[in-house]
Amino acid sequence: MNDHGGTAGRDGAARPRDxxxxxxxxxxxxxxxxxxxxxxxxxxxxxxxxxxxLDDEPVRTQAALAASIGADKTRIIGVLDDLEERGLIRRVPxxxxxxxxxxxxxxxxxxVRDAAQTAIQRREDALLTRLTAxxxxxxxxxxTKLSALSAEExxxxxxxxxxxxxxxxxxxxxxxxxx
Amino acid sequence: MNDHGGTAGRDGAARPRDxxxxxxxxxxxxxxxxxxxxxxxxxxxxxxxxxxxLDDEPVRTQAALAASIGADKTRIIGVLDDLEERGLIRRVPxxxxxxxxxxxxxxxxxxVRDAAQTAIQRREDALLTRLTAxxxxxxxxxxTKLSALSAEExxxxxxxxxxxxxxxxxxxxxxxxxx
DNA sequence: TATTGTTATACTCTATAACTATA
DNA sequence: TATAGTTATAGAGTATAACAATA
Numbered sequence: 001m002n003d004h005g006g007t008a009g010r011d012g013a014a015r016p017r018d019x020x021x022x023x024x025x026x027x028x029x030x031x032x033x034x035x036x037x038x039x040x041x042x043x044x045x046x047x048x049x050x051x052x053x054l055d056d057e058p059v060r061t062q063a064a065l066a067a068s069i070g071a072d073k074t075r076i077i078g079v080l081d082d083l084e085e086r087g088l089i090r091r092v093p094x095x096x097x098x099x100x101x102x103x104x105x106x107x108x109x110x111x112v113r114d115a116a117q118t119a120i121q122r123r124e125d126a127l128l129t130r131l132t133a134x135x136x137x138x139x140x141x142x143x144t145k146l147s148a149l150s151a152e153e154x155x156x157x158x159x160x161x162x163x164x165x166x167x168x169x170x171x172x173x174x175x176x177x178x179x
Numbered sequence: 180m181n182d183h184g185g186t187a188g189r190d191g192a193a194r195p196r197d198x199x200x201x202x203x204x205x206x207x208x209x210x211x212x213x214x215x216x217x218x219x220x221x222x223x224x225x226x227x228x229x230x231x232x233l234d235d236e237p238v239r240t241q242a243a244l245a246a247s248i249g250a251d252k253t254r255i256i257g258v259l260d261d262l263e264e265r266g267l268i269r270r271v272p273x274x275x276x277x278x279x280x281x282x283x284x285x286x287x288x289x290x291v292r293d294a295a296q297t298a299i300q301r302r303e304d305a306l307l308t309r310l311t312a313x314x315x316x317x318x319x320x321x322x323t324k325l326s327a328l329s330a331e332e333x334x335x336x337x338x339x340x341x342x343x344x345x346x347x348x349x350x351x352x353x354x355x356x357x358x
Numbered sequence: 359t360a361t362t363g364t365t366a367t368a369c370t371c372t373a374t375a376a377c378t379a380t381a
Numbered sequence: 382t383a384t385a386g387t388t389a390t391a392g393a394g395t396a397t398a399a400c401a402a403t404a
Contacts, residue, residue: 016319018296019303020213021231022326024206025249026333030199033334052200061385070204072373077387099380099385117197124198126337130328131321138317140195142310147201149309154205155212158305241363251396256364278362278403361404368397377388 034120041116046079051113058104088112213299220295225258230292237283267291
């Protein structure tokens with residue numbers, strides 16, 4: 001497996017490229033390309049993430065929202081302040097536990113999310129034109145599957161599969177196990 | 180196109196997820212999972228990027244190397260210092276222009292790169308087990324194609340395709356064009 | 359005068375710790 | 382006393398600007 005074409009090393013046989021070495025730069029390029037689009041809609045990347053997540057379904061606490069979009073809970077407070085001020089989200093204390101803020105999208109928030117996402121996806125669709133229909137379908141289905149996995153599941157992948165550790169440099173590896 | 184399964188919004192029809200919204204978190208998860216592996220081999224992510232790039236082929240200037248791995252030229256100086264001290268790369272002044280440093284891998288550098296990459300790819304292959312053989316092949320070929328595009332090509336995608344700008348919020352967009 | 363590499367500085371982003379209010 | 386949210390502070394990472402060597 002992993003028999004895709006790759007660039008040749010000096011050792012004769014061509015080494016396939018790492019998955020991460022393709023995914024990460026692609027993500028960076030997509031982000032850079034889409035940031036100006038979001039800007040036109042008055043959104044930062046974090047704000048857009050919040051709108052996408054809340055449109056999926058309302059969320060009960062800010063910490064849960066933050067975790068689900070890969071942010072720190074303190075990180076998104078300013079974002080939520082701004083989105084609330086602009087009337088794009090609702091942030092109401094839960095009557096049953098007034099420490100908790102119930103988070104949801106307003107109709108205006110859904111409108112903005114929809115407009116931004118339409119523009120984003122139009123760009124992405126244009127990019128996907130570079131692929132064949134088969135590749136496109138398989139790429140999206142594969143990405144859907146992989147991105148459905150939790151970070152923990154990805155971190156654990158291959159942990160049982162033989163030794164991860166042979167061929168390594170000699171150095172103390174007493175505290176090696178992933179947190 | 181872009182007709183992959185997605186999570187339903189509140190507007191009835193299911194909205195497919197953005198490409199970037201799947202690629203970026205996947206890249207983050209892969210990075211997090213692979214960092215401890217690299218650490219065992221005494222490499223940071225930047226150091227590993229450098230080794231991968233130099234194994235591909237030697238590079239003539241540090242600025243070119245930095246650009247090609249998506250880093251700032253000042254960013255990688257410390258990385259190169261370290262790799263050179265450890266004998267993993269060569270950094271020799273070009274006799275024909277002594278401002279330039281010719282960068283290449285030492286045999287030991289190739290050994291370390293190879294060991295690290297083997298461990299990384301073993302993990303990635305285990306993860307790809309979650310996909311069918313067809314999905315796997317198509318995913319890798321699609322990623323290979325997309326990651327062969329320059330950031331500029333990705334940024335330009337869809338720029339001619341109708342108006343990117345309809346449905347946008349009203350705000351001044353005089354200086355909108357991408358860098 | 360322009361360019362490569364380097365160093366020093368400033369800035370952005372993010373996380374940590376301390377605080378308020380609810381429970 | 383424990384938890385949700387907030388604020389203030391500190392840290393990591395990165396880029397910008399100034400500098401030295403070479404062309």
